[in-house]
Amino acid sequence: MNEWQILSQLPQETWARILLQQDPIYPKIPTADVEYYIRQGLQAGLDAASQWDLRQIYQAIENQQVRLCTKHSEGPCGIHAEYRSVQGSSSSDREIRLYEQTLQEIRSAAELYKIPLHMQQIRDLHLAHEFYHYLEDTNQVDVYKTSRSVSFMVFHLFRQTRAIKSLHEIAAHTFAQHLCQTTYHPLQLDWLLLKQQDEGQAKVFFDTCLSSVGIEKR
Ligand SMILES: [Zn+2]
DSSP, X not given: OOHHHHHHTSOHHHHHHHHHHTSTTGGGSOGGGHHHHHHHHHHHHHHHHTTOOHHHHHHHHHTTSSEEEEESSOOGGGOSEEEEEOTTOOGGGEEEEEEHHHHHHXXXXXXXTTOOOOHHHXXXXXHHHHHXXXXXXXXXXXXXXXXXXXXXXXXXXEEEEEOOTHHHHHHHHHHHHHXXXXXXXXXXXXXXXXXXXXXXXXXXXXXHHHHHHHHHHO
């Protein structure tokens, strides 16, 4: 089994855990609540996926609810795609940007490592992910409303309550994966790109994923 196939076998909970662990608030989450937040993030994505399909997303673009803009360049700061909106603006100022050059690089990396990935699926995965952020921005979904905030003491003096930002990403990835029905998690595309660009970092990524499986099995 090659590395791609090993990563493809990781359960969604593992990917959600990896995203949660990267959240700045993660150290403040009580250990007993980690599973709760993983479930909340996954469920938010699944709930939205039960309401939408890819055809409806393209329909929403056609109806100009949100604009799809393909940039023939690399994304800034290594991003593959993004959702942008101007506060208080009309629908014409809501935009999903796909950075075609970066998406092509993912496709080239897949070809190099003999992984069967189609360009259209790579585009659709990113489109669906950013569309989830559009749904959040237009208050059609809100994982915060359905999840408890994390509450913790600062210097033993006062209590702070914070929302967990990575829940958005867990939900958006879950939404995209279900809509595109991929056998791999969208984060694997990040690993693929990294593998081509920086083998050492890709190995760190891979090892981190596998060490999270250890936690899963415990
Ligand atoms: Zn996102």
